[in-house]
Amino acid sequence: MPAEINFHVTRYNPECDQAPYVKTYRVPVREGMTVLDGLHYIKDNLDSSLAWRYSCRMGVCGSCGMLLNGRATLACNTQILHIATTDLTVGPLPNFDIIRDLVPDLLTMFEKHVAVKPYIVRADEAELDDPAGEFYQSPEELGAYLQFTYCIKCGCCMAACPTLATDARYSGPMPLAAAQRYNADTRDDGRRARNQLTGSSHGAFRCHYAGECSRVCPKGVDPAKAIQYLKRQLVLDYLHLARRKKPCAKMHGPGQGKPLANITPAPAKTV
Amino acid sequence: MAEIKRHDNRLGLWGWLGGGRWGIERYAYILHRLTGLGILLYFLMHVVVTSLRARGIYLWVEGGVFHQPMFKFGEFLVFAAFAYHALNGVRLVLVELGLAVGKPIEPVYPYKTSLGVQRPLLIAMMILAAILLAAGGYNFLSLAK
Ligand code: SF4
Ligand code: SF4
Ligand code: FES
Numbered sequence: 001m002p003a004e005i006n007f008h009v010t011r012y013n014p015e016c017d018q019a020p021y022v023k024t025y026r027v028p029v030r031e032g033m034t035v036l037d038g039l040h041y042i043k044d045n046l047d048s049s050l051a052w053r054y055s056c057r058m059g060v061c062g063s064c065g066m067l068l069n070g071r072a073t074l075a076c077n078t079q080i081l082h083i084a085t086t087d088l089t090v091g092p093l094p095n096f097d098i099i100r101d102l103v104p105d106l107l108t109m110f111e112k113h114v115a116v117k118p119y120i121v122r123a124d125e126a127e128l129d130d131p132a133g134e135f136y137q138s139p140e141e142l143g144a145y146l147q148f149t150y151c152i153k154c155g156c157c158m159a160a161c162p163t164l165a166t167d168a169r170y171s172g173p174m175p176l177a178a179a180q181r182y183n184a185d186t187r188d189d190g191r192r193a194r195n196q197l198t199g200s201s202h203g204a205f206r207c208h209y210a211g212e213c214s215r216v217c218p219k220g221v222d223p224a225k226a227i228q229y230l231k232r233q234l235v236l237d238y239l240h241l242a243r244r245k246k247p248c249a250k251m252h253g254p255g256q257g258k259p260l261a262n263i264t265p266a267p268a269k270t271v
Numbered sequence: 272m273a274e275i276k277r278h279d280n281r282l283g284l285w286g287w288l289g290g291g292r293w294g295i296e297r298y299a300y301i302l303h304r305l306t307g308l309g310i311l312l313y314f315l316m317h318v319v320v321t322s323l324r325a326r327g328i329y330l331w332v333e334g335g336v337f338h339q340p341m342f343k344f345g346e347f348l349v350f351a352a353f354a355y356h357a358l359n360g361v362r363l364v365l366v367e368l369g370l371a372v373g374k375p376i377e378p379v380y381p382y383k384t385s386l387g388v389q390r391p392l393l394i395a396m397m398i399l400a401a402i403l404l405a406a407g408g409y410n411f412l413s414l415a416k
Pocket of ligand 2: 160161162163164172173206207208209210211212213214223224227
């Protein structure tokens with residue numbers, strides 16, 4: 001039998017509302033139904049003016065971050081009956097401006113993300129633009145940053161961080177985790193350039209390990225951990241204790257490597 | 272294009288206090304900030320009070336204001352704040368140097384975070400803080416008699 005759940009949804013229309021308010025909708029819920037499904041039910045049957053952001057509906061695109069029962073998480077991978085028996089509050093991610101209803105303005109996060117140079121930085125720029133070979137990286141070296149690559153930029157960590165709540169200029173967990181993702185990549189040589197920002201007064205040292213970012217992250221990225229690695233490296237760099245390492249070298253051109261004996265050759269090209 | 276109106280949804284101080292209902296580290300974070308501010312306030316008062324000496328005012332002598340029970344209790348609070356702040360600070364130094372958070376792992380569901388790795392350290396520090404508080408409290412009480 002379907003349960004009826006009261007969805008208490010934050011509404012805000014910039015054209016006519018002074019401030020956000022909460023509107024309640026009764027939604028019949030089946031087992032397995034996600035909060036995203038519930039919002040679709042409201043839009044299709046109860047109130048077509050409700051706005052929110054989503055795309056993939058499977059926890060991949062990072063668009064549907066919301067505050068569900070006070071906790072920042074993805075609407076598409078949260079089942080209603082897992083978190084509610086009678087009532088469910090649905091609000092936009094805090095620490096971001098509200099554009100409309102459940103749609104936060106994530107631009108501040110993306111600007112901070114771009115600022116940490118979230119890409120491989122190397123002196124041989126020509127090679128990056130027009131690659132003529134491959135860079136060698138061992139599985140262990142990959143393991144040093146792989147966890148931090150799973151971030152889908154949903155902003156849940158930014159909404160949960162108490163430091164960001166009082167310091168709007170703090171870079172925040174997502175951009176700092178992205179900085180560590182590239183700093184730890186052996187192909188990269190941009191750490192010292194990133195240190196300018198990550199070591200600034202609104203950078204990594206603003207974090208005091210409240211850990212909320214890691215607790216809410218829907219992808220297991222553990223940004224709090226990345227930030228602590230970032231701090232260690234900043235301290236070592238500041239004290240000139242870090243060994244200067246060259247980024248890993250180019251191995252050989254495409255197709256010029258020696259394949260291992262136990263690897264089946266690739267099938268012939270079809271296009 | 273006309274500028275779209277937005278609603279500022281920053282949590283402010285509420286983000287420290289009201290949002291904390293999930294993890295012990297968040298409470299440790301709030302308490303660390305509050306005790307830090309408390310110790311700073313004490314330090315400022317301390318400077319003012321001792322500087323009054325230049326005007327011949329000695330508030331701390333036998334029978335002076337600072338021998339009132341309220342100030343004794345206040346002193347104990349300063350000690351408690353110091354004990355907590357120092358011990359939690361040791362944990363934070365270790366954590367922030369990346370020493371107590373473990374290695375990067377593959378995020379396989381159910382996700383594990385570094386919070387679990389440093390939790391024993393947090394618990395050990397809190398037990399130490401509790402022992403210090405009990406010893407300090409005993410000392411204050413016996414001096415008060
Ligand atoms: S670190 Fe996690 S919570 Fe933060 S933006 Fe990335 S996926 Fe979302
Ligand atoms: S660990 Fe740092 S970045 Fe993460 S929520 Fe806490 S203060 Fe913010
Ligand atoms: S809709 Fe893509 S992550 Fe939820």
